[in-house]
Amino acid sequence: MIETTLNQLTQLLQAKKTGADCQIVSVSTDTRTISTGALFVALTGEHFDGHDFIEQAIQQGASAVLVSREVSASIPQMIVPDTRIALGLIASWVHQQCETPTIAITGSCGKTTVKEMTATILSRKGSVLFTQGNFNNDIGVPLTLLRSQPEDDFAIIELGANHLGEIDYTTRLVRPDIALVNNVAAAHLEGFGSIDGVKKAKGEIYQGLKPGGTAIVNLDSQGAEYWDEVLRDKAVKTISATNPQADYCVSSVTLDEMAYPTFVLHTPKGSCEIHLGIMGLHNVSNALAAAALAMEAGVRLDDIQAGLESSRNIAGRCDVFRLTDSVRLIDDSYNASVPSMLAAADMLGQFSAERWLVFGYMAELGEEAPELHRQVGEHAAKFGFEHVLTYGHDTQVISDICHGMHFDSHQDIVNYISSELNKESRKQHVLLVKGAHSAGMSKIVAALKEKYA
Numbered sequence: 001m002i003e004t005t006l007n008q009l010t011q012l013l014q015a016k017k018t019g020a021d022c023q024i025v026s027v028s029t030d031t032r033t034i035s036t037g038a039l040f041v042a043l044t045g046e047h048f049d050g051h052d053f054i055e056q057a058i059q060q061g062a063s064a065v066l067v068s069r070e071v072s073a074s075i076p077q078m079i080v081p082d083t084r085i086a087l088g089l090i091a092s093w094v095h096q097q098c099e100t101p102t103i104a105i106t107g108s109c110g111k112t113t114v115k116e117m118t119a120t121i122l123s124r125k126g127s128v129l130f131t132q133g134n135f136n137n138d139i140g141v142p143l144t145l146l147r148s149q150p151e152d153d154f155a156i157i158e159l160g161a162n163h164l165g166e167i168d169y170t171t172r173l174v175r176p177d178i179a180l181v182n183n184v185a186a187a188h189l190e191g192f193g194s195i196d197g198v199k200k201a202k203g204e205i206y207q208g209l210k211p212g213g214t215a216i217v218n219l220d221s222q223g224a225e226y227w228d229e230v231l232r233d234k235a236v237k238t239i240s241a242t243n244p245q246a247d248y249c250v251s252s253v254t255l256d257e258m259a260y261p262t263f264v265l266h267t268p269k270g271s272c273e274i275h276l277g278i279m280g281l282h283n284v285s286n287a288l289a290a291a292a293l294a295m296e297a298g299v300r301l302d303d304i305q306a307g308l309e310s311s312r313n314i315a316g317r318c319d320v321f322r323l324t325d326s327v328r329l330i331d332d333s334y335n336a337s338v339p340s341m342l343a344a345a346d347m348l349g350q351f352s353a354e355r356w357l358v359f360g361y362m363a364e365l366g367e368e369a370p371e372l373h374r375q376v377g378e379h380a381a382k383f384g385f386e387h388v389l390t391y392g393h394d395t396q397v398i399s400d401i402c403h404g405m406h407f408d409s410h411q412d413i414v415n416y417i418s419s420e421l422n423k424e425s426r427k428q429h430v431l432l433v434k435g436a437h438s439a440g441m442s443k444i445v446a447a448l449k450e451k452y453a
Contacts (some may be wrong), residue, residue, distance in 0.1 A: 006078065012065060015078040020076060044068065051071060054071055064077060068083050103297060105182060109339050129154070151437055168204035177213050177214065182289050209412055214237055277308075319332075338372050357389070358432065361373070361439050380398060392421055411447070
């Protein structure tokens, strides 16, 4: 973060201030991360109130506090109506002071993979600020922007949402030069209401583009009429894994025996062959998006090629482990949506081995959840997987359609897998584990890794 003063921030926020001016070298919402010279922001939520931790923040070395009500404190404080909004304003101001070329990414699935791929490419050309972990909501985005430094050559900010208006808010903080909606699918329907609500929400990212900014539009999954108006005054570049008329497209896509793709990437500045270091046909589309973002940011084709080929799996997203000489585990347990579940089945279907599809439920789908889980089951059934195991609410329909087994606990699944693997120890096995983050399928992955370590 760039160093500033309490008086500068008070003026920025039009806040009430008590106490003397002081230097602010960092901003924190968590007393566990506070160091000397920090501004502690007292956020409030349904189950917590940061004002209760002000004394602890002072003990940790905070120089000032940002509060929504005046408190008794031995250090200066700024009082504002809403500390969450004030946090966003400070973060946006810090980021804009650094004048860093900025990319913003959203989408129903794959946005983290695209972010990581893009960061790998751009890191070949300079210093890159990018979203860490799942810091992609109305608190995480400001915390990412606060890490901005004038030395950054690029910034890549991931924007997530589970309701309308959230991306509109965060993208106006980010003010990106380039923005992408990676795709639109049935995800977080409880918050968005319908697939049309998802389209509207994801398209909000284009509203925050700087004047003259570039919108990357995926022709394979776009918001159609919902985006036409906002895109009218933007520079639009298109991507497609199926339409050769797009500005960025692919051809000659193949998968090897381990489901790693090779394809020809076509761009406005030439074509090249890519041997992708991340498995799964669906990651061809993610790589295409990353290539478009990087090239629109000024990166050459040879650096894009090298960056994509050096990209590797992210923990919990098609992360591959060899449990034994005959058992391979694909950990795709971080999260799940309908497209990613279908893609997971497609990927497992590429293997010639005993194939284990281990699915947990998809979350936040509202009243459409039963039907969407049924669609996943019908798609998976086409592959005739040798083993289909499901866990949690709504997933029994998948195991029923696929003639598999349903379980009510993670441990029961682990025990069953272990027992069956012992019986078939001479065969080659590939296990794919996937589900919503709340389904806790990572527990199955961890237990299997520990058992066969």
